[in-house]
Ligand SMILES: *[C@@H]1O[C@H](CO)[C@@H](O)[C@H](O)[C@H]1NC(C)=O
Ligand SMILES: *[C@@H]1O[C@H](CO)[C@@H](O)[C@H](O)[C@H]1NC(C)=O
Ligand SMILES: *[C@@H]1O[C@H](CO)[C@@H](O)[C@H](O)[C@H]1NC(C)=O
Ligand SMILES: *[C@@H]1O[C@H](CO)[C@@H](O)[C@H](O)[C@H]1NC(C)=O
């Protein structure tokens with residue numbers, strides 16, 4: 001059902017179609033009917049945007065008054081209630097809510113199985129041949145919004161926009177940012193200009209690429225930014241304005257969702273842990289992670305992918321079949337390849353994203369050498385070129 005050929009067909013259909021996705025001729029059903037989506041709004045000529053609700057601060061309220069932006073969470077809004085706060089949205093789009101929360105984990109979307117299930121649902125809704133849906137938006141807790149965004153970016157690639165939104169302040173706050181971010185995000189997902197740009201984050205009037213995005217500030221409403229490149233555009237009057245035509249990161253690798261989903265870790269992903277390197281780094285942590293069930297480890301290395309010590313344990317873990325990727329604990333810049341690698345350097349991929357890429361690589365059957373090529377391939381040509389000042 002999730003073959004990548006479906007994706008390619010979907011892409012060509014999208015590229016030539018008007019704002020509203022037209023159901024492909026010859027299909028007796030639509031994704032909307034098959035998935036039981038209830039469209040709000042009533043004007044059937046407007047774009048259909050799927051609202052994937054995972055909660056987050058955008059759905060959170062506080063009993064501690066209008067100044068509280070740290071202790072909230074006692075009150076909540078459903079996806080339908082967030083839409084009802086923005087009725088003007090339905091003059092521009094049709095919206096259907098799909099709920100992706102669990103009882104134990106009401107709003108943070110941190111469970112791999114849950115976000116993988118949501119990703120499979122999104123792929124089916126947007127990229128199947130009977131899709132009648134133009135784009136999707138997901139509400140998410142800001143702490144792991146970028147993890148879900150990167151995952152979807154590598155797995156859902158039929159050209160239709162997927163936009164992440166959230167809020168840094170609860171809706172009880174005197175200056176709630178969620179309504180504007182939600183409105184902007186829906187308008188972005190509905191925009192024909194947004195196609196073929198990968199996952200995007202609509203936050204604080206900025207359009208930030210989902211491939212590079214990270215939470216740079218823990219409490220400020222201007223919380224997100226890209227670790228490489230800049231923003232894709234801005235919102236003016238809540239409408240997207242792009243700086244450039246669509247492009248895709250050279251480092252980006254698309255994974256086949258069906259193949260990833262046939263791994264034994266289904267419905268989740270292989271366990272991969274992140275270790276943070278500092279002076280006196282203990283290499284035994286790498287062996288311990290493996291003994292604890294990890295199939296891979298990402299190390300947030302010092303500077304350009306350094307590891308202060310523990311090389312013997314790392315070599316032992318590699319021999320035992322653990323896959324290792326070393327990124328940088330610096331917020332910007334690469335962890336660049338070695339001339340004779342035994343593990344992968346993450347290049348420009350941030351360690352948070354490197355964990356997800358390693359999970360997808362392992363689930364796709366990559367061995368350590370293939371993982372090295374995956375992460376380092378785009379940068380390898382810049383390594384080891386001969387040069388001497390005398391020549
Ligand atoms: C429905 O949307 C279309 C496209 O924007 C618009 O032309 C039309 O006036 C709308 N119909 C109603 C009843 O609002
Ligand atoms: C928005 O829709 C409402 C009805 O749902 C209508 O009364 C109003 O005129 C519309 N506004 C615009 C600007 O289309
Ligand atoms: C989503 O969950 C909320 C809260 O339980 C519920 O009110 C709403 O009807 C659900 N929406 C859908 C489409 O299932
Ligand atoms: C994910 O979907 C599978 C079935 O496809 C189900 O067994 C599992 O409970 C779901 N997990 C979560 C967390 O939604």
Ligand SMILES: *[C@@H]1O[C@H](CO)[C@@H](O)[C@H](O)[C@H]1NC(C)=O
Pocket residue numbers: 367369
């Ligand atoms: C990985 O590459 C190294 C160096 O090219 C080679 O010696 C080794 O046999 C390869 N391992 C596998 C599993 O292919």
